Amino acid sequence: MHSKKAPLPLTIAAFGTLLFLHVPMLIIFLYTFTPDETTYTFPLPGFTTKWFAVAWGRADLWRSLTLSLQVATIATISALILGTLAAAAVYRSNFFGRESISFLLVLPIALPGIVSGIALRTAMGGFDIPFSFWTIVIGHATFCVVVVYNNVLARFRRTSTSMIEASMDLGANSFQTFRYVVLPNIATALLAGGMLAFALSFDEVIVTTFTAGQQTTLPIWIFSQLTRPRDRPVTNVVATFVIIITFIPIFLAQRLSASSSDTEGENK
Amino acid sequence: MLNKLSTYFYQRPRLVLLLFLAPPLLYMLVVYLGSLFLLLINSFYYIDDFSGLIIREFTLRTYAQIFTPANREIFTRTATMAFFVTITSAIISFPLAYYIAKYASPRLKTWLLIGVTIPLWSSYLVRVYSWKLILAQEGILSYFINLFGLSGVLQWILSFESIGGSSLALSPLGMFIVFVYIWLPYMIIPVQTALERVPNSLVEAASDLGAKPLQTFRTVILPMAFPGVIAGSIFTFSLTLGDFIIPLAVGNSKFFIGQAVYSYQGTAGNIPLAAAMTMGPVVIMIIYLLIARRLGAFDAL
C-alpha cells in the first residue's frame, strides 16, 4: 500500500492544506515582536521583545489566567468523574436507553455553542443564580464530559471483560479490582481525556460569554480585544501563550492514545 | 469491611448501575436538558414593548417576529454562508484526507493526523484572531497581493456587493475564508476516516478495468467518501450556523443568526426573541441530522 508514490500535485495540495491550517498561528507569534502598537503593518516596522515584559506586568492578565486555570481544572475534574461513571455504566450493562446516553452527552458539542450558552444563561437567570466562578464551571463541564466519556469508553471496549472477572476470580473485591486492574488499564485514557477537556475548557469563549457575568477568563479578555482592540501587542503575546498552553495537552493526548492503541495491538 | 460492601453491591447490580448513572445523568438532564427546555419555554413568552419586561404567557407572537423581513434575511444570509463554507471545506479537505488515507506511511500518518487534530481541538478564539492580523488592510495578505500586483483584482472582487466590502477584513468574503479555515479540520477527519475504508483493491480493480484516474475517483472513491463528507458537513454547517465570534471579529455590520441572538439577549434583553431565534439552528440541525442518518453518515463519525 505504501509502495506507491503519491502524485506530485496531490502531495503539494496536501501539504499546502496543512500549512494553511498552521501558518496563521505562526503569524501571531511573529507579531509578538512588532514595535507597532496601533496597526498590524507588514512587514514589521522593527523588532522588539518588550511586549513579553509588558504582558508579564499586567495584573488583569494574571487574574484572567488564574481564573481560566481554576475553571479548567475544576471542569476537568468534574468531567473526569462524570464521564468515567457514564462510560462505566454503559460498558457494564446493556440497559435500556444506553444509546440515548451517548446522544445526550454529545449534544453540548454537536449543537452550536450559542444554543448551550443562551440556554444555560436563561436557566440561571430564571432561577436567580448569580453569575460566578461556579456558573462558568457548570457551563464548561457540560461539554467536557463527553470528551472524557468517549476516551474512557473506547478504552473500556478494548479491555476484555474477562480481565475484570479474572481479578475477582482470583480473590480481589470490586474495590481492589478497580485499583489494581481497571485503573491501570484506563489510566492513559483518563489522562488523554482529561487533557483534551482541559484544553477545551481553557480556551472556550462562546458558552463562557453567557455564563461568566463580570468575570473575565483569558479567552473573554482576548474576545474583548477582538471587537475593541486596545492592547494589540499584548493580545499577540496572550494569544501565543494560549496556543502553547492548549497545544501541549492536546499533543500529549494524541500521542498517548496513538501509542496505547499500538501496544494493545500486540496483546491481542 | 470493604469485602462486605463489595459483596453487597455484587448482589445488587441494578443499584450499582443506578449509582454509576445517577451523577452524570442527573447533571446532563437537569442542568443541560433542563436549560434547553427552559429556553424552549421562553421562546413562547413575549416581551412587553412598554415596560421591557418578559410576559410569561404562552404566545406565538415571538415566533412571528422571526419572520419579519429583517430576520428572514439574517436566516438566509447565515444559511447561505454555512452552505458555501460546507461545500468549500469538503473540496479543500480532499487532497489532505486522501493523502493521509492512502499514501502516508504509518509514521507520517500519525504526525499528519496530529497536525489536523490540534487545530480541531485547540485555540478556536486565537485562530480567529490570527485572521484579524492577516486580513488587516495593512496586513500580511495585502502586502503579498500588492507584491504580486494583484490589488486591482482584489478591488474588483471586493466591489461586488454580496461578497465585498471596504476591505477583506470587513467583507463577507473575508468572513468566509475564516469560517473555512476554522472548520476545515472538522471535515478532514471524517473524510479521511471514510477514505480509509475504501479498499485499495477496489481502486486497483477499477484501474485494472481500464478506468482513468479521474474516472476511478468519480465512480469509486467519491461515492465511498460521501458518508464522510456528510458527517463532516454536520459540523461545518452547524458550527457556522451558530457562530457569532467570527461575524463579530471579521465582516461588516450585517447580522448573522448568532450575532442576532447575542444582541437580542444581551443589549436588548429580549430573551424570548433570542430563544426563538436559537430554535432556528436547532431545528435546521435536527432536520440535517435526520437526513444525514438516512444517508449513513453516522457510520463515518
Next chain:
Amino acid sequence: MTNHLSTPAVQFNKVNRYFGEVKAVDEVDLEIRDGEFFAMLGPSGSGKTTCLRMIAGFDRPTGGSIYLYGQDVSNLPPYERSVNTVFQDYALFPHMTVGDNIAYGLMVKKVPKEERVRRVDEMLDLVQLKGFASRKPSQLSGGQRQRVALARALINHPKVLLLDEPLGALDLKLRQQMQVELKAIQQRVGITFIFVTHDQEEAITMSDRIAVFNHGKIEQIGSPSEIYEKPATTFVAGFVGTSNLIGGELAKRLTGSDQTFSIRPEKIHVNTTEKTTTMDTITLDGVVRDVVYLGLYTRYLIEADGVDIVVVEQNLKTTSMDVVSAKGQKVRLSWHKDHISRIGA
C-alpha cells in the same frame, strides 16, 4: 481418587438462567464429583459456558441453587468462592509481569512478599516456565500465555479449577501437547477440573465424565465410552462422532422394535460375499453409493432400504484401487447386536 460418596464438588439444583426471554440454562441438575476431570460439551449457545460462569460467580442463576462442597454459593461473589478460572482469552493483566500476574491472587489476600515469591516459583516450575517471571504477557507465545493463566489460577489452591475452552486458541500440535499436560497437572494437584469445550474429541480424550449440553439442558452425562457407545439421545448420537440413526419399519425388521437406534459407522462390516451369520449378528443388504478413500480408512455411503448408512472400514487389506471399484456394488452390512444403542423416546 477420593471417595465418590463424599459431598459433590459442585452441585446444581434446578438451575435456571434466563437472558430476557432466552432460557440459556433450563432447569439443570448436575453433580460433579470431587477430584473429577469433568467436561461440559456442547455447541455454542447450548448453555455450557453459562453454567461454568455461574460456578465461578460471574453470572448468577435466575432460579435454583448451586452448591460448592455442600455450601450454597448461588449469591456469593467470585472472590468468596474457592474456585479459579482459566479464561478462553487467558485474560492476563497486560500491565503486569508474568510474576505479578501469577502472584495476583496472593497479593490481594496480602500474603507476605517472601511467600509470594516462593509460591510463584513453585507455580512457574509446575507449568515449566522457569525464568519467565519478569516478562510481560505481550512477550509470550499463545502456549506460554496459557501456562501463565493456568499457574495464576492454581496458585490460590482452589478446590475447583474451571477452564473455558482452554485450548481453543492454540494450533493443533500445541493443543494435543497441552491436552496431555493438563491431564498430568490435574493428577499432580489432585483437584476437580471442570472444562468447557465444543470439541468432542478433546472431551473424550481428557475427561473422566462428560455432560453433553443442548438448548440449555443436559442431554446425557456419562463416561466418554458411555457417551460414545451408548448415546442416549439423537442429539448426542449426532454431536459426538458420527452415527447412523435407524428407526421406523427398518428398525422393527432388524431389531423387532420400532424404537430408533444408533449404530456407529466403524462397528459395521461391509461384506461382498455372503458370510455365515451368528445369532448375535444383524445383517442388511444395500448398494454402495459413494466411496471416499482417506488413507488410514475408507468411508462408504451405502443405501439400504431407502436409508443412507455411513460405514467406516480400516484399510487393513484393501488398497485405494480396490476401494474405487466398490462403487455401485451390492454389499451386505453386518454388525453385532450389542453395538446398537437405543435412543430414548
